[in-house]
Amino acid sequence: MTAVAQREGVGAPTTGVHPPHISVVVPTYNERDNIDELLARLVAAVPAETELIFVDDSSDDTVEAIHAAAERLDVAVTVHHRPEAVGGLGGAVVEGLRRAQGTWVVVMDADLQHPPDLVPQLVAAGDDADADLVVASRYVDGGNRDGLANAYRRVVSQGSTLLAKSMFGRTLAGVTDPMSGFFAVRATSLDAATLRPLGYKILLELMVRTKPRRIVEVPFAFGSRFAGESKSSLKEGLRFLRHLAILRLGKSQLRMLGYAAVGVSGVLPNLVTLQVLTAVFGVHYLTAAVIANQVAIGWNFVLTDKLIFRSRRQRSLLARLGQFAVLGNVDLVARIPLLALLVGELGLGYLSGTAVTLLVMFAIRFFVLDRLVYVRTSKPSPSVWETP
Ligand code: GDD
Ligand code: MN
Numbered sequence: 001m002t003a004v005a006q007r008e009g010v011g012a013p014t015t016g017v018h019p020p021h022i023s024v025v026v027p028t029y030n031e032r033d034n035i036d037e038l039l040a041r042l043v044a045a046v047p048a049e050t051e052l053i054f055v056d057d058s059s060d061d062t063v064e065a066i067h068a069a070a071e072r073l074d075v076a077v078t079v080h081h082r083p084e085a086v087g088g089l090g091g092a093v094v095e096g097l098r099r100a101q102g103t104w105v106v107v108m109d110a111d112l113q114h115p116p117d118l119v120p121q122l123v124a125a126g127d128d129a130d131a132d133l134v135v136a137s138r139y140v141d142g143g144n145r146d147g148l149a150n151a152y153r154r155v156v157s158q159g160s161t162l163l164a165k166s167m168f169g170r171t172l173a174g175v176t177d178p179m180s181g182f183f184a185v186r187a188t189s190l191d192a193a194t195l196r197p198l199g200y201k202i203l204l205e206l207m208v209r210t211k212p213r214r215i216v217e218v219p220f221a222f223g224s225r226f227a228g229e230s231k232s233s234l235k236e237g238l239r240f241l242r243h244l245a246i247l248r249l250g251k252s253q254l255r256m257l258g259y260a261a262v263g264v265s266g267v268l269p270n271l272v273t274l275q276v277l278t279a280v281f282g283v284h285y286l287t288a289a290v291i292a293n294q295v296a297i298g299w300n301f302v303l304t305d306k307l308i309f310r311s312r313r314q315r316s317l318l319a320r321l322g323q324f325a326v327l328g329n330v331d332l333v334a335r336i337p338l339l340a341l342l343v344g345e346l347g348l349g350y351l352s353g354t355a356v357t358l359l360v361m362f363a364i365r366f367f368v369l370d371r372l373v374y375v376r377t378s379k380p381s382p383s384v385w386e387t388p
Contacts, residue, residue: 022123023051023105023187025096027089028066030058031110033227035065041116043073050119051102052077054110055092057085088239089181089231090197090205097185097192106184107202112226113147114182118218122184125218132189132212135203136220137177143219149230160240164204167248171208175215178204182220189213198246199239200232208247252370255308259366262303270296290332297328304369312374323373331361 024042028035042052054066056079063081070077080095087094093107104123108114118136126134138145139161148154161179165172172178183203189212197205207215245254273292277283283291301324305313313320335357342353 020049020051020102021104022046022119023053023100023102024119025053025055025093025100025105025107026110027092027096027107028054028056028058028062028110029085029089029092029231030060030062031228032058032060032062032065034111034225035062036069037226038110038112038116039066039069039073039075039077041112042119043075045117046119051100053096053099054079055096055099056081057088057092087197088199088236090195090199090202093202094192094195094197097190097195100187103187104184105187105190108182111228111230113223115220115223118182118220119184122182122218125216126184126186129214129216131214131216132186133207133215134184135175135177135180135215135217136182137175137180137217138220138222139176140217140219143177143221145222147222147224149224156237160201160237164201164244167244168204168208171211172204175207176217178207185212196246198243199236201240201243205243205247255370256366258308259304259369260362262300262308263362265303266296266300269299293328293332294325297325300328301325309369309374312376314375314377315373320373324369327365327368327373331365335361 024046026038031038039052052070052075054063054077056063056066058081063079066077066079078099080099082092082095085091096107097105104126106119106122108116108119114136122134122136125131137143145154145157148157157179161177164178168178179201180203181200183206185206189210190206191210194209195202195205196209206212242254249257270292273295274285274288277288277291278285301321304324305320315323335354338357338360339350339353342348342356343350348356
């Protein structure tokens with residue numbers, strides 16, 4: 001087995017080195033005690049020329065364990081240790097997809113919850129059906145999910161499957177297990193550059209973004225972890241919801257929606273301040289309105305800066321806050337004449353007039369923040385709402 005095989009492009013001169021039929025991509029994050037067993041079983045199951053790629057984000061000695069096991073078994077493996085775990089599990093898988101040379105790329109976990117002996121079967125099923133994607137499913141006849149640690153994990157898994165299927169009905173029709181982390185994809189159907197994974201659900205990302213032509217499923221028994229601990233967490237769950245929203249809405253729409261939600265939430269501190277200043281401290285209502293507006297600006301700034309534009313905070317905190325405050329107050333000043341125009345000249349009611357001014361100013365403020373305050377870098381960020 002060679003560590004690096006050359007892919008022959010269409011019309012490229014024949015080099016004599018053929019791409020392997022199968023590449024196996026294994027993402028690893030602190031899986032040292034699973035490596036021996038995994039590699040031994042993989043090597044026993046797959047054809048000798050199969051390419052084995054590990055994409056590692058570990059802080060333990062997983063990489064050393066892989067090299068030692070590969071030497072003992074006398075197989076070539078490629079280990080890519082990433083300096084930064086960009087995109088988490090999904091990012092690691094995309095990195096592996098990019099590097100793979102095989103006609104088929106099989107993605108599987110390192111903890112033996114995905115049976116290695118099934119790898120050739122997945123590829124054979126894809127070849128037989130002339131499919132682009134083969135999903136190893138826990139939910140078709142003959143499969144099971146006994147390895148899901150507890151009832152909580154089962155409910156979460158079922159719930160997320162249902163949610164994804166209800167949001168992407170057409171794309172996921174006929175796929176029982178879009179949350180599976182075990183699948184084989186035909187390299188020619190794949191454009192890894194279009195994938196922007198966020199966390200665990202890389203298969204979902206792949207199906208929604210690349211719309212594989214033909215998908216088949218193969219049942220499998222989702223086993224228990226051989227050693228070590230699961231890396232999924234509540235944070236991973238929240239990331240999944242964000243991932244779904246981005247897949248459905250697109251990044252900029254989601255950002256605008258989030259910004260609108262923050263704006264709506266700012267009405268509360270605004271009104272509370274107004275009420276307290278007038279009723280408790282006897283401040284004149286116009287003065288109180290101006291102060292309340294500052295409180296709302298502070299509230300909106302913290303949420304916008306932390307949640308909506310977190311990945312684009314390039315300017316200093318003071319500069320961002322200053323520009324935000326200017327925008328918020330220009331808003332206040334500009335809305336008054338606009339309201340006078342709408343009500344006085346165009347005959348709109350106070351309420352509908354106010355609503356229109358709020359919407360117009362919302363759009364203008366968002367545009368200024370998006371284009372001028374939180375400038376984009378050329379480096380793509382993995383997420384819209386926080387998390388590296
Ligand atoms: N490189 C890298 N970077 N690998 C990671 C990372 C990361 O940030 N996080 C997790 N992994 C690796 C683990 O080392 C393991 O090989 C694999 O990804 C799965 O991680 P687990 O922590 O064992 O995940 P799980 O068992 O909870 O979830 C699995 O089953 C789910 C279905 O219930 C995954 O396959 C999910 O994708 C799948 O949805
Ligand atoms: Mn696992």
